[in-house]
Amino acid sequence: MTVQAFDLSGKVALVTGANTGIGQGIAVALAKAGANIALAARRSPDETKALVEAEGGRAHVVMADLSSTQPCERIVDETVDALGRIDILVNNAGIIRRADALDFSEEDWDAVMDVNLKVLFFLSQAVARHMTGWASQDGTRGKIVNIASMLTFQGGIRVPSYTASKSGVGGLTKLLANEWAPKGINVNAIAPGYIATNNTAALQADEYRNRQILERIPEGRWGDPADIGGAAVFLASKAADYVQGHILAVDGGWLAR
């Protein structure tokens, strides 16, 4: 295995929720490895676009609200029109809603399940239909990387729809790997630990929970979106051609405790 196995030069990656946080960290890491990036976002991802271009990559913005499946096929078509094809899909967009399970609303259940699980599946389907047009036939493989969570493995508290959705992401990652491995597509997931982003702003601001979390992380710090980039490059690269249905924790040791 040489360092070239991690090279993404000439590859096209579609990253959802790329305007901020982990999506931005992944888009920049994939660009550093040589990929051109389609940035799917509901708010203009100007900062990420500039960061990708500063790495010498092409960045194409696809404006899309991922709370419904409606834009999935358009996202694929626009990306292929602009950048030629899609070699890598990173399903990163996600939301969280917090309330006691006794009070949790149907609206908060549906909103989270739609973005985190339903759209992840149907966008993967749309991209896989595109990938099966070339995967394996030209000696290269398609790569799908889903963003899971510690709550793919654990129960959490006050986040019932988030836990259900991220546990679902773990199961779907394995199902899709089983079905699509023979078609030349690798499907894997990254489970980030506690990463300092908008998604965790409430936890970071809560002095008690912040201390509890830091005490459990062997690395002793919140993760940074850039910490997730290396795992994304690996799973998107030729180096991971024989990795299937794996959920790679990048958590500063949280699960080891």
Ligand code: NAP
């Ligand atoms: P974030 O900064 O809030 O990023 C979430 C991204 O998803 C944003 O770009 C957001 O866009 C986008 N998004 C949400 N709903 C959308 C919609 N309807 N249409 C289009 N885009 C939408 O939080 P993050 O922590 O980076 O989260 C990224 C992923 O990592 C999520 O799947 C999250 O569950 C997962 N994760 C995070 C952590 C953590 O500790 N931070 C841990 C485990 C897993 P807007 O900016 O427009 O809202």
